[in-house]
Amino acid sequence: MSDSPFLEAPEEVLSTMNPDGSRKWLFPRLSKGRFWRRRRWVAYALMLLFNVLPWLSMGGRPLVLLDVVHREFTLAGVMFRPTETLLLVLLLLVIFLGVFLVTSLFGRGWCGWACPQTVYMEYLYRPIERLAEGKSAARGQVSLWRRVIKYVLFGIVSVHLSHIFLSYFVGPTTVLSWSMNLPTEHLAGFLIVWGTAAMMFLDFAWFREQMCTLACPYGRFQSVLLDRNSLIVGYDESRAEPRGRLRKGQEAASTGDCVDCSLCVVTCPTGIDIRDGLQMECIACGECIDACDAVMDKLDRPRGLIRYASQESLSGAPTKWLRPRTMIYPVLLIFVLALLLRGVAGRQSAMVQDLRLSDSPFIVMGDQRVRNLVRVRIDNRTIDERDYTISLPINVEAIIPLNPVTIAPGESATAFLHVIVPRANFKSGRHVVAIQFSDGVDFDFTLDKVLLGPLH
Numbered sequence: 001m002s003d004s005p006f007l008e009a010p011e012e013v014l015s016t017m018n019p020d021g022s023r024k025w026l027f028p029r030l031s032k033g034r035f036w037r038r039r040r041w042v043a044y045a046l047m048l049l050f051n052v053l054p055w056l057s058m059g060g061r062p063l064v065l066l067d068v069v070h071r072e073f074t075l076a077g078v079m080f081r082p083t084e085t086l087l088l089v090l091l092l093l094v095i096f097l098g099v100f101l102v103t104s105l106f107g108r109g110w111c112g113w114a115c116p117q118t119v120y121m122e123y124l125y126r127p128i129e130r131l132a133e134g135k136s137a138a139r140g141q142v143s144l145w146r147r148v149i150k151y152v153l154f155g156i157v158s159v160h161l162s163h164i165f166l167s168y169f170v171g172p173t174t175v176l177s178w179s180m181n182l183p184t185e186h187l188a189g190f191l192i193v194w195g196t197a198a199m200m201f202l203d204f205a206w207f208r209e210q211m212c213t214l215a216c217p218y219g220r221f222q223s224v225l226l227d228r229n230s231l232i233v234g235y236d237e238s239r240a241e242p243r244g245r246l247r248k249g250q251e252a253a254s255t256g257d258c259v260d261c262s263l264c265v266v267t268c269p270t271g272i273d274i275r276d277g278l279q280m281e282c283i284a285c286g287e288c289i290d291a292c293d294a295v296m297d298k299l300d301r302p303r304g305l306i307r308y309a310s311q312e313s314l315s316g317a318p319t320k321w322l323r324p325r326t327m328i329y330p331v332l333l334i335f336v337l338a339l340l341l342r343g344v345a346g347r348q349s350a351m352v353q354d355l356r357l358s359d360s361p362f363i364v365m366g367d368q369r370v371r372n373l374v375r376v377r378i379d380n381r382t383i384d385e386r387d388y389t390i391s392l393p394i395n396v397e398a399i400i401p402l403n404p405v406t407i408a409p410g411e412s413a414t415a416f417l418h419v420i421v422p423r424a425n426f427k428s429g430r431h432v433v434a435i436q437f438s439d440g441v442d443f444d445f446t447l448d449k450v451l452l453g454p455l456h
């Protein structure tokens, strides 16, 4: 019986929770096998990429810049605005279909191999923890100074990562200049950086694997995204059971290959026992495979008691790579990707948007002519300053206070024009005029503007 005043759960509810509901802290044992080594190379490459990507440029523009304040999103040197709804929808569709396809083939491979939570936890924060605390952490006997060193190092890493993170939104040179000046000169940026650093620190120092097992929605979609032919990390029951240690004089054939050493459990970063079958908490990292392979090597038995395999192959049937979902997703993905690429290739160097007016857009003048106020927004998507000239058909009178409109690279401007048309031209209160926009370089656009006027 436990001394806890609370009712205890009759069985394990969560791998990170004790029966009385308190947090079970995990200090997974390191298993340096072939998958751990491969994942380490992937992790280092991803960390390097995360650090250098904001500094890279393409065609004079950043490779990636998500300027939320100015509502400009630059990817691969191409700037998008939120108004380019179709391209953004296509981009989202590509991402979703890609996730569906990868998951249906490789299960939670993303989680164990490339998700920032796993990459930074297992290959940066956890190594720092092991370095600072040694094996004493697992025994719960960490001295205060070791703990302080660990948290100071966690803090430094979190502050660095939050600066890099922010540079994706404001650019690395801006972050650098902010770092050189007093916080009062850029208070908002300062608060965002330190707020992000605090969240990272809390995540990696305290929340940890609960991000994967409790918070992340991706793991919860597994049941619909996976099927019995998807790759998972699985325990080969037919070969492993009945598990148990061989006792003196016991026939080797009387037990399976699992010697019940529990190394696959103590190495698991989410604290589960993979021998209980596929679980939502499994991030497919392969640590248990490495742990078990080492045991099998020592016992001179074949590796792969735990391995990457489909549920079908674990039950003795061949894995079907070609199945409806693995055929439909790629077809849809290629189709949407082609639309996206076509949309990007066909993008013009500027965009003109007709802005609606809240008041009545026209007035009938004394000489029976009708004056419409037209308001348009012009986005300059190039990296040069451009002059946009607005022109109308020769027989249409217009007053354009500012023409041409000069717009800085990547900026937008609102242009006003008053278009004056005889009242007789209006049919059912409408009359269409073609308004032309040109930058004299590579942008020519005609806006067929519906002018409104009196019904009679």
Ligand code: SF4
Binding pocket: 240, 243, 257, 258, 259, 260, 261, 262, 263, 264, 265, 275, 291, 292, 295, 305, 306
């Ligand atoms: S590491 Fe392998 S042998 Fe040891 S308990 Fe796990 S499955 Fe069994």
Ligand code: SF4
Binding pocket: 233, 267, 268, 269, 270, 271, 272, 273, 274, 281, 282, 283, 284, 285, 286, 287, 288, 289
């Ligand atoms: S069960 Fe194995 S693959 Fe799954 S999270 Fe644990 S160690 Fe990683």
